[in-house]
Amino acid sequence: MEWMAWTLPTALFFVTIALTLAGMSLLHLKYPGTPRTGILGIETMRGDRLFISLLGSGFINLAWIGLTDASQYGALVICGLFAFCVFRWV
Amino acid sequence: MEKTVNQRAWLLVIPVLILVAFSSIIPMMTVVNYSFQDSFGGNEFFWVGLEWYRELLHSERLWDAFGRQLLFSFIILLIEIPLGILVALSMPKKGFAASICLVLMSLPLLIPYNVVGTIWQVFGRADIGLLGRALSDLGISYNYSQNAFDAWATVIMMDVWHWTSLVALLSYAGLRSIPSAYYQAAKIDQAGRWSVFRHIELPKMRGVLMIAILLRFMDSFMIYTEPFVLTGGGPGNATTFLSIDLVKMALGQFDLGPAAAFSLMYFLVILLISYVFYTVMITADKNEANR
Numbered sequence: 001m002e003w004m005a006w007t008l009p010t011a012l013f014f015v016t017i018a019l020t021l022a023g024m025s026l027l028h029l030k031y032p033g034t035p036r037t038g039i040l041g042i043e044t045m046r047g048d049r050l051f052i053s054l055l056g057s058g059f060i061n062l063a064w065i066g067l068t069d070a071s072q073y074g075a076l077v078i079c080g081l082f083a084f085c086v087f088r089w090v
Numbered sequence: 091m092e093k094t095v096n097q098r099a100w101l102l103v104i105p106v107l108i109l110v111a112f113s114s115i116i117p118m119m120t121v122v123n124y125s126f127q128d129s130f131g132g133n134e135f136f137w138v139g140l141e142w143y144r145e146l147l148h149s150e151r152l153w154d155a156f157g158r159q160l161l162f163s164f165i166i167l168l169i170e171i172p173l174g175i176l177v178a179l180s181m182p183k184k185g186f187a188a189s190i191c192l193v194l195m196s197l198p199l200l201i202p203y204n205v206v207g208t209i210w211q212v213f214g215r216a217d218i219g220l221l222g223r224a225l226s227d228l229g230i231s232y233n234y235s236q237n238a239f240d241a242w243a244t245v246i247m248m249d250v251w252h253w254t255s256l257v258a259l260l261s262y263a264g265l266r267s268i269p270s271a272y273y274q275a276a277k278i279d280q281a282g283r284w285s286v287f288r289h290i291e292l293p294k295m296r297g298v299l300m301i302a303i304l305l306r307f308m309d310s311f312m313i314y315t316e317p318f319v320l321t322g323g324g325p326g327n328a329t330t331f332l333s334i335d336l337v338k339m340a341l342g343q344f345d346l347g348p349a350a351a352f353s354l355m356y357f358l359v360i361l362l363i364s365y366v367f368y369t370v371m372i373t374a375d376k377n378e379a380n381r
Binding site for chain 2 (some may be wrong): 001002003004005006007010013014041042043051052055058062064065072085
């Protein structure tokens with residue numbers, strides 16, 4: 001595993017993603033959702049909304065790095081808000 | 091009768107999961123790890139945080155390559171999609187001639203990428219190449235290794251030559267699947283050729299055309315071998331597309347950290363575009379089915 005050059009922050013990142021996926025799967029087994037059409041006009045399930053949130057968060061973080069010198073926690077807050085909006089309205 | 095829940099089928103998925111883990115997930119994790127670190131060889135890494143991302147996002151080199159890549163994909167889609175449809179419409183509908191056409195159209199797709207690059211490298215040479223020599227004899231100045239416009243024209247021609255047949259074959263399959271009743275109805279209505287194409291063939295080909303656009307866009311967005319063999323990214327950086335720049339950075343300069351950050355940004359863009367195309371395709375299919 002040494003060749004993979006693991007660090008604590010990247011390991012925590014992947015653990016968070018894995019736990020989120022596992023949590024979403026369990027949630028789906030317990031409370032199966034139904035597709036809904038939100039403001040984007042596309043049918044989405046919980047998993048789709050998680051994917052859109054994660055993908056969007058990647059771009060928000062990149063935009064934050066490229067456009068500001070401020071702490072990356074600012075981007076994290078925006079990502080949280082973005083994910084909330086996606087789960088609520090998309 | 092009560093249904094029996096049998097979860098053993100999940101075991102069948104395990105081989106695929108293992109394969110995907112080794113071919114995609116583990117390498118991806120490694121790239122993420124590299125993108126936050128610097129390495130001087132010897133498997134020693136030093137944490138640099140977001141430094142590589144910051145450096146790349148402010149780098150003119152990356153944005154130039156990104157711009158070239160988008161322009162290239164846009165141009166080849168603009169040429170290959172209409173041309174592929176036109177070829178498909180002109181192909182014989184049945185019989186021996188149709189089979190011959192299908193085989194001929196498949197030939198460019200069977201040629202390995204590096205061989206395509208080599209063919210066009212020789213084809214475009216002003217001293218021995220058929221294209222280069224013919225243009226020189228006509229008094230047209232053409233040199234793809236020294237002139238950026240010529241290099242672009244050659245790379246685009248090469249891609250059109252290599253991949254238009256894929257669009258043509260997909261369009262042809264779409265055309266063949268249209269029931270003859272539609273054409274009979276059009277005939278009764280005395281519809282012209284353009285109306286038949288606009289109101290019957292084009293809507294019925296929408297599914298395969300979306301697949302063709304998606305495939306061609308993704309493939310052109312990741313193009314590496316053909317332009318690398320043909321121009322090596324030159325003259326200067328004129329045909330240095332994203333993947334060529336990435337390979338130069340990762341293998342030429344052995345800058346693993348910046349190359350890893352570059353790869354992840356490249357991956358994010360591809361993921362976004364694929365998702366948009368996929369969603370549009372699925373939505374179009376559902377709307378079609380609901381009609």
